[in-house]
Amino acid sequence: xxxxRRKFVKVAGLAALGFAARPPIRAFGxxxxxxxxxxxxxxxxxxxxGAVEEIKRAPHPPKNANRWAMVIDLRKCREHQDCTACxxxxxKIHNVPSYPKPKDEIKxxxxxxxxxxxxxxxxxxxxxxxxxxxxLLLCNHCDNPPCVRVCPxxxxxxxxxxxxxxxxxxxCIGCRYCIAACPYGSRSFxxxxxxxxxxxxxxxxxxxxxxxxxxxxxxxTFCEExxxxxxxxxxxxxxxxxxxxxxxxxxxxxxxxxxxxDNFTIRRKPGLGTQPEVYYIV
Amino acid sequence: xxxxxxxxxxxxxxxxxxxxAVIGVGFLAYLRQFAEGLTxxxxxxxxxxxxxxxxxxxxxxxxxxAVMVVLPYYLHNYKLFGKLTVLGEFLAxxxxxxxxxxxxxxxxxxxxxxxxxxxxxxxxxxxxDTVAIGGYLFLNILISRVVLGSEHKGIAPPxxxxxxxxISIPWAISxxxxxxxxxxxxxxxxxxxxxxxxxxxxxxxxSSGPALLIILCLILRKYTKFDPGREPIQRLAVIxxxxxxxxxxxxxxxxxxxxxxxxxxxxxxxxxxxxxMEDAQGVMRTNLVPWMWTSSILAVISxxxxxxxxxxxxxxxxxxxxxxxxxxxxxxxxxxxIVTGFTPNPVxxxxxxxxxxxxxxxxxxxxxxxxxxxxxxxxxxxxxxxEVEPVRxxx
Numbered sequence: 001x002x003x004x005r006r007k008f009v010k011v012a013g014l015a016a017l018g019f020a021a022r023p024p025i026r027a028f029g030x031x032x033x034x035x036x037x038x039x040x041x042x043x044x045x046x047x048x049x050g051a052v053e054e055i056k057r058a059p060h061p062p063k064n065a066n067r068w069a070m071v072i073d074l075r076k077c078r079e080h081q082d083c084t085a086c087x088x089x090x091x092k093i094h095n096v097p098s099y100p101k102p103k104d105e106i107k108x109x110x111x112x113x114x115x116x117x118x119x120x121x122x123x124x125x126x127x128x129x130x131x132x133x134x135x136l137l138l139c140n141h142c143d144n145p146p147c148v149r150v151c152p153x154x155x156x157x158x159x160x161x162x163x164x165x166x167x168x169x170x171x172c173i174g175c176r177y178c179i180a181a182c183p184y185g186s187r188s189f190x191x192x193x194x195x196x197x198x199x200x201x202x203x204x205x206x207x208x209x210x211x212x213x214x215x216x217x218x219x220x221t222f223c224e225e226x227x228x229x230x231x232x233x234x235x236x237x238x239x240x241x242x243x244x245x246x247x248x249x250x251x252x253x254x255x256x257x258x259x260x261x262d263n264f265t266i267r268r269k270p271g272l273g274t275q276p277e278v279y280y281i282v
Numbered sequence: 283x284x285x286x287x288x289x290x291x292x293x294x295x296x297x298x299x300x301x302x303a304v305i306g307v308g309f310l311a312y313l314r315q316f317a318e319g320l321t322x323x324x325x326x327x328x329x330x331x332x333x334x335x336x337x338x339x340x341x342x343x344x345x346x347x348a349v350m351v352v353l354p355y356y357l358h359n360y361k362l363f364g365k366l367t368v369l370g371e372f373l374a375x376x377x378x379x380x381x382x383x384x385x386x387x388x389x390x391x392x393x394x395x396x397x398x399x400x401x402x403x404x405x406x407x408x409x410x411d412t413v414a415i416g417g418y419l420f421l422n423i424l425i426s427r428v429v430l431g432s433e434h435k436g437i438a439p440p441x442x443x444x445x446x447x448x449i450s451i452p453w454a455i456s457x458x459x460x461x462x463x464x465x466x467x468x469x470x471x472x473x474x475x476x477x478x479x480x481x482x483x484x485x486x487x488x489s490s491g492p493a494l495l496i497i498l499c500l501i502l503r504k505y506t507k508f509d510p511g512r513e514p515i516q517r518l519a520v521i522x523x524x525x526x527x528x529x530x531x532x533x534x535x536x537x538x539x540x541x542x543x544x545x546x547x548x549x550x551x552x553x554x555x556x557x558x559m560e561d562a563q564g565v566m567r568t569n570l571v572p573w574m575w576t577s578s579i580l581a582v583i584s585x586x587x588x589x590x591x592x593x594x595x596x597x598x599x600x601x602x603x604x605x606x607x608x609x610x611x612x613x614x615x616x617x618x619x620i621v622t623g624f625t626p627n628p629v630x631x632x633x634x635x636x637x638x639x640x641x642x643x644x645x646x647x648x649x650x651x652x653x654x655x656x657x658x659x660x661x662x663x664x665x666x667x668x669e670v671e672p673v674r675x676x677x
Contacts, residue, residue, distance in 0.1 A: 102326070103321075106327070137629075146470060150408065152408035153398060153403065155401075171401065174390015175385075177408055180330065180468060180471060190319070191326075192318070216390055
């Protein structure tokens with residue numbers, strides 16, 4: 001669990017090199033100073049002694065972030081194809097109803113066949129394992145979100161301090177323009193009255209998260225309500241295999257950045273210029 | 283002015299009562315939708331706009347098309363359209379109100395619509411579309427009222443109305459351009475993201491709108507004493523001909539670009555429209571196929587009837603041509619345009635969409651409401667015209 005052997009060797013190797021071989025890391029066009037590289041070196045030293053502990057998630061997310069982002073390790077997801085821990089946790093704590101008819105469906109995080117999620121990465125002779133696998137999809141919390149651009153009431157907006165794409169369910173008029181504008185299919189509309197359905201199903205809504213009203217759009221919020229309480233997003237916390245890594249993209253020492261640096265990652269439809277902030281290790 | 287609408291014969295009142303009945307049934311259907319939510323429609327997570335937005339898009343075109351009688355009359359002093367301008371403006375009023383009603387019934391939270399103004403958002407095309415259509419409705423109400431009122435009094439319309447008339451011309455172009463921008467600015471939907479969208483919208487508007495106006499004129503001539511004369515109708519027919527030819531040309535441009543480039547995410551939409559596609563379960567989905575072929579065949583028939591002067595000159599065939607234009611574009615620009623934009627969806631799967639009975643009844647009711655507005659307004663205009671010979675306004 002957590003870290004495999006190959007990974008350990010790699011981390012240890014990097015640590016032994018003292019990260020000296022790394023190119024300077026840039027953040028907002030500014031070179032990370034030597035000081036912070038030293039910090040990284042010492043962290044790498046810690047890694048050497050207790051690599052498994054270090055790569056594991058900290059008990060709490062950073063209190064502040066300039067740019068929240070997520071890295072999903074699909075290799076880990078592939079090892080546990082039947083696992084739905086993240087989906088279950090998210091949908092439960094956010095009172096997302098599971099309607100019987102697919103047309104009413106609401107989903108914040110879900111699985112999609114790899115070739116549907118990444119049509120550009122698909123080909124006939126793709127690695128068997130990948131070909132028959134699923135990818136985990138959710139709102140990409142784009143840096144340049146088209147949903148925000150089109151919303152006529154600013155009921156969905158980008159929070160400038162940390163980049164989350166937010167929703168105001170009391171302002172949304174239910175025009176569904178954001179659904180048309182989202183290139184990732186990340187948004188759902190409340191065709192039915194969710195509260196009534198949950199009652200019918202005998203499901204008691206979670207008291208610390210609002211049920212939505214009929215006729216508004218909703219989506220993944222990167223658990224802004226949990227981040228505010230210094231908790232990890234529910235999906236990240238629920239994953240038993242540590243496949244989801246969440247953190248501040250603007251901090252070169254954040255696990256998210258380390259993963260992005262050490263692995264080749266892809267994003268969904270990068271050519272559209274939306275700058276999605278969910279990265280995938282395939 | 284309005285009291286003129288309350289005097290009429292038996293057939294007039296029969297029509298009014300039928301339209302009221304259609305509206306009544308649709309209103310009951312809407313109450314059901316209001317109580318249960320949009321789940322009563324065929325809309326889904328994947329196809330989140332459907333019949334309502336299709337009607338909206340088509341009708342913005344009908345509204346904009348009034349400019350095709352206003353422009354020749356006021357800018358080119360084309361006097362033969364004198365009798366038609368008010369009819370065109372009244373049609374625009376009805377179409378604008380229908381557009382707004384279709385938006386209203388499509389909203390998840392209709393009573394929050396004021397939020398569009400409270401939190402006015404200039405970077406949203408929808409905000410500008412609201413401004414454009416609202417403004418256009420205002421302009422047409424103002425202009426038609428003032429001009430008709432002056433006509434009734436036998437005087438030339440006041441000079442101050444002229445700037446409003448002039449501005450209504452580019453404004454008409456703008457409402458349909460901005461409506462096209464609603465779609466063509468979305469990177470998420472390759473089918474819509476085409477620079478040809480706005481020109482195509484205008485071409486289809488300037489064919490379907492005047493086609494409807496010709497049909498209405500022919501009906502009026504048959505059942506009332508109103509006669510626009512043969513020449514204005516033939517002139518309108520020429521406008522319909524050019525616009526329809528340009529529209530079909532632009533559609534063929536779209537098909538060429540998608541087919542020759544062969545980019546799947548562009549081409550697949552056209553495949554779905556004309557041949558159908560398999561959904562995630564491997565079931566062939568061909569919901570739009572019969573509609574799109576009907577639309578295409580109607581378009582070809584209309585072009586044959588319109589392009590041959592001998593056919594176009596015969597009013598029976600012209601009426602048929604106008605009906606084919608209208609229905610061809612109603613399918614193509616309505617359901618064809620909207621539903622195909624959503625199919626396949628962003629993860630490249632196919633979810634079929636078909637309107638439900640409730641959705642259809644509500645749609646029918648909004649059309650009934652439009653027909654009622656047109657009937658009442660035309661009644662007013664014709665009654666007033668019978669009393670006073672129209673004064674041609676031109677200074």
